[in-house]
Amino acid sequence: MIYFDYSATTPMSSLALETYYRVATDFFANSRSLHNNGLESDDVLSISRKTIADALHVDSSEVYFTGSGSEATFLALTGLAFAHQSKGKTIITTEGEHHSVQQAMTYLKEHGFIIKFAPVNEYGQVTVESLRSSLTSDTILVSIAHANSEIGTIQDLELLGNLLADNGILFHSDCVQTFSKLPIPTDILTSASITAHKCYGPKGVGAAYIDKDTPWTPFLHGTTHETSFRAGTVDVPGIAAFAAAVDEYLPIAEQEMKRLGNLRQLVIDAFCDDKRFVFEGHPTDRLPFHIGLRIKGIEGQFILLECNRKGFAISTGSACRVGDSQPPRTLLSIGRKKEEAHELFRITFGRGTTEEQVLHFIETLKQIVVQFKGV
Structure with missing residues (x-):
């Protein structure tokens, strides 16, 4: 065949597979445990986080690991929306977003947010003019994918981001299709979501970038993993394999x-x-x-x-x-x-x-x- x-997905690279096996064998401890094994596992996690952060040109403290790109998208969007709802309730996206974005928007709509869809041109691109015409006085967040997974069109995030920055509006982008393949302008983004299995890493591992100066609210309150961003024991072998795949491919x-x-x-x-x-x-x-x-x-x-x-x-x-x-x-x-x-x-x-x-x-x-x- x-x-x-x-x-849809990529095969794991040989290096990613080898890394997963080694880390799962030698550094299997819970990275939150305080014994030596746990501390060693946490060191691997920190090194892996820095690799992903460097690939995104962001600080390590701005990267949060998740169980998938879809989860990263949902947690980032809901975390930003709820943290800033006192400023407004309108969120703008497009009709052609990935299903994970649509799911997040449906959830936010059920919780009182207003979801608007920016018009696109014949190629599926959002222009500065169409985005500007969609903005309202209570718009707090915009989510537009870097590249559309169905037709392949890339958005000019720089131009759109500059408009949003001028209006004090948060900007999230689903960068699952572009991460490690094309430059991502994180300097103009508030948040981005990525995943491992689109760049020759394992399935079941994703990450969200959120600007360190932007407040966000945990979806599940009371958890301690990933600075409260996501509940559950961190998959250190999967994350290490993710980092190895990125390090190899970049x-x-x-x-x-x-x-x-x-x-x-x-x-x-x-x-x-x-x-x-x-x-x-x-x-x-x-x-x-x-x-x-x-x-x-x-x-x-x-x-x-x-x-x-x-x-x-x-x-x-x-x-x-x-x-x-x-x-x-x-x-x-x-x-x-x-x-x-x-x-x-x-x-x-x-x-x-x-x-x-x-x-x-x-x-x-x-x-x-x-x-x-x-x-």
């Missing part, structure tokens, strides 16, 4: 993004002249390893199943939406009809992707279209 679903990330961008271009060149193929998302401001594609008149799920039958693993959108029969909200937010949104399928490349695999995929996709369309 050829794996083209790296935006030096090659820029070169790797160029390589994967070239592979993506092969697919674009193969189908750009065929009017039945529609490439979604911004043509240049996008994840270089990501292809959001539609074939007119063919459901994305059919393409997925046919590709799977022919030995390729792709997806129809965010893996966190499996079992949801609704079309991708991102596509609806940029003006696609419901039947068009159902056509979306996603191809994402990673470290194991080769040019030979991509060329094989191109030929396979051509065969599927001929088989289904008859031409």
Whole structure:
């Protein structure tokens, strides 16, 4: 099976696996225990936290480990919203956010907050003008993902962040798809959420960055782990493996993004002249390893199943939406009809992707279209 679903998850690197095994074997103690074993485990945790903080260009005290990127998003958004609700109750986001952001917004709405959706352009981008028009006098928080997982479009966080900073509004970004791959402007962000399993680390480990000068409220009061940010014994082996994966990938990330961008271009060149193929998302401001594609008149799920039958693993959108029969909200937010949104399928490349695999995929996709369309 050829794996083209790296935006859903990545395989753990050999170094991450080795690190997990060693730490789980030699530093298994609870990092909150006061005996020597616990102190050694806490040292590993501190070193790992610094690695992640350095990758984000933030202070170690601003990084809080969680059980996933989704949990990091939920805890950051709710923690910031409740801490600042005396200043206002309006929160702005977009219709195309990851399910974890939508969950947090639903929860906050149930607790008296007003949720507004900023309009996006045809590529799914929030412009400074559209964001400015969405702001109200009691807006306290904005959450906009750095990159959309379904169509790959990247937001200009710097421009949007400068507008929000000028208005004293907190700014959170879901950076799960970009962390360790593209620069994240944490200098303009109040908060960001990331995860390990999108960058060759383990599943079940994520982290939130929150600016140290910004107050937040714990979701579960009374816990002591992660400075009260999250309850539960910290997974030191998983966090160490996360740090090892990041430490290994960062030096090659820029070169790797160029390589994967070239592979993506092969697919674009193969189908750009065929009017039945529609490439979604911004043509240049996008994840270089990501292809959001539609074939007119063919459901994305059919393409997925046919590709799977022919030995390729792709997806129809965010893996966190499996079992949801609704079309991708991102596509609806940029003006696609419901039947068009159902056509979306996603191809994402990673470290194991080769040019030979991509060329094989191109030929396979051509065969599927001929088989289904008859031409």
